[in-house]
Amino acid sequence: MTINMELWQLISLLLAFFGFTAAGAKLLVGQFEARLDEKFDSMEQARAAADRTLRDSIQELAERQKELDAQFREQEKEMNRMQVDMLSHYVRREDYIRGQTVIEAKLDALSVRLETLQLKGVGAHDR
Template identity: 40%
Template sequence: MTLQIDFWEVISMALSFLGMLAAGGKMLLTQIEKRLNERFQALEDARKDAEFSWTRLEREFLEFRADMPLNYVRREDYIRGQTVIEAKLDALYNKIEVSQGGHW
């Protein structure tokens, strides 16, 4: 039994096979491109969410810094105020002591 194929039939089969390979490759590349686009979109969405979070955090921090002087007193300012109050109390005590002449 002998199988005989003409040259043009071999060429047409080779071209058909190459066409199928090209179509399969194109489908594969289309799927890869689709998955890459989905990944890039997910990364872009994550970046936008992170950017929004950082912007919100920065805004809250700036609001905190603006409110801080209204709610808190620096240690040095408190000490200075206490020193003034104690000096006034000492002066008042001295005036009372002088006015009473030290008769306790």
């Protein structure tokens, strides 16, 4: 079987084929670009949401840091007050030992005096 065509029919057929092919390619490229645009839009929305979340997190952290700083300052003030109170109420071991030594020395001196008085009193009683 043979097909006879004239040149203008062959050219028209080839032009129609290339036209359909170009139209199909343009349609495919258009769909590909539309899908890419959708992906980029969704990525941009996700990035914007992440930025908002990050900004909110940073603000929350800054507020928490301020609260912690205030608590730290309050704790530091309380510690300073305790140190001042401790100085007025606390007796160091060395100070206590020194005080006890003085008291014991006075008691020893008083004991010696009492013994002396008792010896003198006993001698005066015997006469």
